[in-house]
Amino acid sequence: MNRFLTLAAATAIIGCGRVSDYESERPPLAGEKRSSDVDETLAEYDHAAEKSRALSAIPESRMTPWRRGSALEAERDRRCLDIYVGLLASEDFGLRWRALEQLRKLTGNDFDYFASATTGQRAPSTLRWKRWLESDGSTHKLRW
Numbered sequence: 001m002n003r004f005l006t007l008a009a010a011t012a013i014i015g016c017g018r019v020s021d022y023e024s025e026r027p028p029l030a031g032e033k034r035s036s037d038v039d040e041t042l043a044e045y046d047h048a049a050e051k052s053r054a055l056s057a058i059p060e061s062r063m064t065p066w067r068r069g070s071a072l073e074a075e076r077d078r079r080c081l082d083i084y085v086g087l088l089a090s091e092d093f094g095l096r097w098r099a100l101e102q103l104r105k106l107t108g109n110d111f112d113y114f115a116s117a118t119t120g121q122r123a124p125s126t127l128r129w130k131r132w133l134e135s136d137g138s139t140h141k142l143r144w
Contacts, residue, residue, distance in 0.1 A: 066095060073102065076144050081106065081137050085129045088113060088122070096122075103129070106142045 069083035080102075087099035097115040104110050109132065113125035 066098065069099075069102070073106070073144075076142075078138065078142070081133055081142075085126075085133050088115075088126045088129060106144070107140060108143065 065083050065087055069080045069087070072080035072083065084099040084103050084106075087095050088103075090096050090099070093115055100110065100113055100115050109129075111125045111128040111132065113122065113129065115122075
C-alpha cells in the first residue's frame with residue numbers, strides 16, 4: 001500500500017511538469033551548449049555509430065546526468081547504469097524516482113530502494129546498488 005502511494009505521488013509530481021534539467025536562466029556563455037543545442041546536435045546524426053560519436057564529442061559538463069544516461073541507454077551502452085545509480089543519491093526526488101524506474105526496467109532489481117525515503121533510509125539500498133554495479137553490472141543481462 002505504501003509503495004503504491006509513493007508511486008502515485010511520484011507520478012502526480014512528475015505529471016505536473018518537467019523534472020528540472022538544472023539549467024540556469026542566464027544566457028549561454030560563448031561556446032556553451034545548452035540542452036536544446038545538445039538535442040539538435042544529436043538529431044543531426046541518424047546512423048548509430050555517428051550518433052555515438054556525436055555523444056562522445058559533447059563534453060559531459062554540457063549534458064545533464066539524466067540526458068547523458070538516457071542517451072547512453074538509447075545506444076545500449078552499459079555506462080548508463082553508472083549514471084542512474086549515481087542519480088539515486090540526488091537531492092531531487094523526481095530524478096531519484098526516474099533513475100530507479102530505469103534501473104528496475106533494465107535490471108529487474110530494486111534492492112528495496114524507495115525514492116521518497118530520507119537520505120539515511122536510502123543509504124543502505126543505494127550502497128547495495130553500488131555494490132551490485134561493481135560485481136554484476138558489467139555481466140548482468142539487461143532488458144533493453
